[in-house]
Amino acid sequence: MKKICIVTDTASGLTSSEAKVNNIVLVPLSVLVNGKEYQDYFELNYNQLNELLREKSDIKTAQPNLGLLNDVMLNLKSQDYDDILVFTISSKLSGTYQAFILAASQNQMTNVSVVDTGTLVGSQRYVSLCASEMVRAGKSKEEILYSVNRVLHDTVTYLLPENLDQLKRGGRISSRAAALSSMLKIKIGLVLENYGNAFEKFATTRTDEKLFQTIFESMKKEGFNVDTHKVFILHAEGISQMNKLTSSFNKAFPHADYEIFDLPSVIAAHAGLNTCAIQFILKI
Template structure:
């Protein structure tokens, strides 16, 4: 059976991964002069508290050594590693480099793919791959089954604090400064190559931001065949507001609310909300 592997962008801890047969390689965050593997050594609530107290966070991908260790442990059988979007994280590059450093007999078993996305859609891809692997499909068959989803997804981010995006290079300093002065609600989206975030719109309120996002979903023919997620960083009230709007516009779609991990809180900041869809 093909072993499925992913980083913690798919919002699984190592223990949660074990429960479903998933190998998880955690991302790391640094805050208050300490570095933690997310979900293993720090949870989102604790991390949020430290950030809100004024500590500036940073994040990093799993090291080549950590990835090599997992490949050595699981690489005797076919292994499919589905990583967070290349460019938004260096994880794909690290995972690919680690695979190239494996002995030939194990290297040929390892396939690394760039999901082109993160969080909710990434989680869906991993869950679908797990289901297909348990059905006995080969790596090639799993990739063929994932292909339609890999080509049909979109992510939007509504940050509460421009500074986190500016520090992470996700927003130009000028846009951050202007947006902050105008007290507007920004809507960010991934670029076509999935490697960066760019400004999609500036709105007057969170409600108007959701209207803008739903309009784009409708233009892209999002419907019952898509999976929609609302992921947030300590913003349950905003997440509920987003969920209510999405359920009103897309009553037949599966919509889940998820908590963002520390690594993505580092980029989006406290109180940010991500709205995403992916074709099932």
């Protein structure tokens, strides 16, 4: 049986303990706070970043530190893996995919396959964990990549920010749009479809429940089926909103397979506190 290593980044939402148990190498993205660089999760955890968001610190995110990434790749090279499979956050949202390709090339590692998942968080986490499970089951690199690529073309992410303030600070929407949304008390939903270029405005409603129902109808149109898809419900300290979303989801899809967990810091840094999200992906 070939020796295969699975690698992903912290946009997956995996914790270090989950990664260790599943033999996954977890590489941190970078978080810049008031100009100072930190390793996401390892040097700046979820609670610390949320506190900085409350303080309205200047927070930006970036691909993994190139020096750190080079060290990671050299360490992997020394372990004589037959294949190294890397599953990154969408290349349309981060430079992480290209950074891994560059690091592999610079270290002459021809056994590295870098997969642009075209997504993030729950779906990225799911394929990384499934790939790890397939390694333990003795599957080949080709079998793993086929299974993963098949489901990555059937995943959609809906983002429900409490407001657009943090997105405005990051330059992802205009100040005028953010101010108008706040003044009119409009609920806004954003969507990232398969390999989408960015989160796009999906719906505007007056109430949370109307926004939830609009999302559920969209999920059906996108082919979501409780028997064939897995769902992730995520939040950044948005417990109340998450509970409302989960309750409505259970009524709409009473037999769905879903998990709930925190939005990673690098996502909350852009979307803001009290943001919720819901994703689905075809099961492997």
